[in-house]
Amino acid sequence: MSRRRRFIFRPWSVQHVSAYGGRPRGRSGHRLVCADGTLTSVGGYNPQSLPPLNPDPNNPDPNNPDPNNPNNPANANANANANNANPDNPNPDNANANAEAELQNPQLNLQQNTWSVESPIFRELWQFCFARRTWRPLTADLPDHLASSAAIRLDHILMVFGGTGSPFGRRCSNNLYIFDLSGKNNGFNLVPTQGQPPLPQYGQAIIYSNGYLYVIGGTDGLLYSIDVHRLNLSTLTWETVFTCTGNRADEPDARYRHELAFDGVNLYILAGGTAEVAYDFVDIPIFNIETFTWTFRKSVQDGKAGFPIARKCHSAVQIKKDNGIEVFIMGGFDNNKIFNDVWRLEIPSLQWTQMKKSFFPNPLYFHSSAVTPEGCMYTFGGIQAGRENPTRSNKLYKLWLCIPKLSEICWESLLYYFPDLVHQDKSKLLKSGIPLRFIDRLEF
Template sequence: MSRGFIPPILFSQCLDHVPPTGLCVPPARSGHRCVADSTNLYVFGGYNPDFEEGGGSENEDYPLFRELWKFHFATATWQQIRTEGYMPTELASMSAVLHGNNLLVFGGTGIPFGENNGNEVHVCNVQYKRWNLLNCKGKKPNKIYGQAMVIINGYLYVFGGTTGYLYSTDLHRLDLSTREWTHLKPNNTPSDLPEERYRHELAHDGQRIYILGGGTSWTSYPMDKIHAYNLETNYWEEMVTKPHEKIGYPAARRCHSCVQVKDEVFICGGYNGELILSDLWKINLQTFQWTKLLATMPEPAYFHCAAVTPAGCMYVHGGVVNMFGNRRSGSLYKVWLVVPSLLELTWEKLLKTFPHLAQLSSLQLLGLGLTHTLIQRLK
């Protein structure tokens, strides 16, 4: 072991609970989505049928949450963002990605589920706190929820989803510069297409889009083989993965969460049709080797959400944690998926030692020797 190397395992023993410092926190929820940048975790939408937890008579969208929240990492505070423009009304099982300062939200469903679905792209600029509807050309995907999406080289790819009655294996692409939808027709025979599904997750390596898990209301798909769409050949391929030498493959699952750090993709939690899961696995997109991490979620959850910061720290929020009691969580957890850089370790130590740093002016912070980039994280 080289001098100065810190094994990643030291940072993977557990998901740490992140206690908020303020009284303002988002209510427990499921079916929401989250994204992260270096400064904030953004949480959009969600569902909670519990009358009190769901806001009751004070929430005109009950049992849904027509809300955008942010969790500020530096101060560990939640804030509901007051936005202008037209926020989507399909607030459960939509898909969301962060593209620069723009939160892109597509699809989703309202109440009753499957009866009020969406197929519009809503964009919220998180800096200016304004929603806009993306005016798109071409043939849009059907009105669906539970689909997954990813941005590659200026194109937004959307796969799968359900109308509430039919499950999809459709693949659509939106050119973000021309705003034109294209329904991609892969060259495979119908029998070679991935199984139709919803509440799966996507990863990519620039050349292929990989589907991880998902299922229908009666099944969940296994992880020993992964379907991959090759952008260059327009073919679906089936990639055979390598099991963990002692444990085998991750359990089949749907309604899990997934984040990607370079060539490594991490999945956690989910539901396999019988059990709510709490495990955390990673797969390497070059070797297709599965590895089970020592870290586990403090409580099993599905219909939760997860996002990873550019520095490699994953945050997990909410979800259904008890099937029979239909109980949802509002807890936030974090775990480093990589060995943190010296900068990140020092930054965390600095914030713990000087919790009121964010109250200083930019000039004072500059005087203390902080860089403009770090000052941005405080504001």
């Protein structure tokens, strides 16, 4: 009789999340949004895609062990590999072996009409339930310009703006779409707007504040921008907030595939670049949404690791702490090297800290990350580096960025020791003393 391994809560440690049943195909250029019980992936790109895997629905992926799965004997090796990951040893061998095993899996589940060789953009939404560790497709036949779009979640509404089709830049979008994640309306609906919208572009970044959706930067494949526009979500009217000329000293360089941090007043532009260059994180461009002005502030380097290396096509999330905001960037590309590191930026001090225990098993770029309200970052897909040719991944990772409430840790422990509870009747779970807010996360 095998001995059950103990549950260990691992903050600041990257963990692979195994999944039951079918899953999305490997992709890049998609976007993620998170709630407390689910994440949603929209769009993406893969010019050499395969159908998603459809393994035994009663067993998680045997080729991708979950660090907290007591039934998987491969965990010892998986944990050792994860703990030994560092910038000089990204350990690509295991990822390549897993990818090869996945490609040879004969059980495939092809979703029709969401991808084609002629137009390799994924016109689909997928949702993942954290408690059930299960993916499901939400809708298909979306617009075909969902590569490097921008996405945000407001309550139960998913908002998707911009993006490109394939070939990149030939068909760009400046449309805003919404999707009701509550399940009341399954349509991916175009929002009719008025006024002068941003130019059709991709690789832009968006943020919401006080009834406005702000759009910053992007490219049409030839020209780059760092212009700022906003949409009044009450009147659905666009407004040009700031147009950069490229000739003023107080303007940042135009860019795409940058990320944003936001403190309620200031938008912090976190690197990005163009086809030829990636920008650094030393002097951070900041846009004030009250005065409509740009400034630059020099950030503070890590005492040992210095500044993050210049990059684009990375991901970023932020969490609120008692002493301010903490922003985390992960991965990315500088036109030469792909990264697997994680850095923390504290706002307002702009202090950088390299998260020395938080290296991903493989370098990634064109991936996407999102964070739950409780502070757990999930990262999905992207182009991952290997010993030979880079491949597009469909792996999902989690990383706790803080110590959450004890109830969150207890919930993870309960799911670890009693995985079948996800199939129990809601009334039975309530009688057993599980809080309703956790039981509601099982609805999927």
